[in-house]
Amino acid sequence: MRLRLRTSLPLSVTAAAAALPLLLAAPAMAVANPRPTCAAPDSRTFPVKTRIHGGPASYDVGGDFRTWYIDLTNTTAHTCGNIHPIVVLVDEKRALRPEQARLEFYEGDGSGGQGREPHPVEFQKSDEDENVGAFDDGFPGFTVGPGRTLTVKVRLSVTSDAAVPNDVVANAAVVQRHDDDGDWVGESNDYRFRIEDEGGGEGAEEEDSGSDSELGTWAGSGSGDGGVVREEGAASGADELASTGPRAPHGLGVTVGVGLFAAGAVLLVVSRRWARLRR
Secondary structure, three states: OOEEEOOOOOHHHHHHHHOHHHHOOOOOOOOOOOOOOOOOOOOOOOOEEEEEEOOEOEEEEOOOOEEEEEEEEEOOOOOEEEEEEEEEEEEOOOOOOHHHEEEEEOOOOOOOOOOOOOEEEEEEEOOOOOEEEEOOOOOOOEEEOOOEEEEEEEEEEEOOOOOOOEEEEEEEEEEEEEOOEEEEOOOOOEEEEEEEOOOOOOOOOOOOOOOHHHEOEEOOOOOOOOOOEEEHHHOOOOOOOOOOOOOOHHHOOOOEEEOOOOOHHHHHHHHHHHHHHOO
16 A cells, blocks of 8 residues: 655554555455546545534443544545545543444444444554544445535444543544555544543433534534535535644644655554554
């Protein structure tokens, strides 16, 4: 996998990119008519913009799932297929373990109907104690039409043994899969929330996003239903980091694009680091 970095990236974020072949490991399937690639390899712009919105400001340990959304906006005149979002969770205490964050996503209209249960996201721990999870689980990926926005419904809960209180930054990127490999083709704002004891926050039932005062902090604003497709102008682009709460460690939220990454030796080192995580 070859990457071009638009900005100076910390090693931990580059490691997440290098892990994609591992996270998306699945037998390659022969496709008679592969979905089109929506950006040229030398493109300096992101064909897909990614935005998180609608999540709560806090999660009770051992509590119910809470719902939020990821907007995937195709800014090109071509269809983008095989799209796999990736979520990175960075907690202030560096104590959150992969099995303690239970993240699931829906395909289709997000209702779970027609036998469609939510897909679990398996997190992997990076050397920087960041939890990186790909939307895979045998899922073929999302397809976003030209100039359209697809809103993906996700839900998150935290197990009762997670450390509290703990502030977390969630960041999303997008991967377009090519056989067993993948390229980063997206960017995201940051979604900030706190993990706390049961009853420490307002609380809410599953599927209830609450009032504005209960929502988490993220760059930009908006709302949507899982699987809703809108015109490209309906979602904003990349924004500045939110001004409240702790800064995202190690520069999460910086942009990573498709193309060439000349420092192949660095990628090799990073790949070896991630290979150790799988042992």
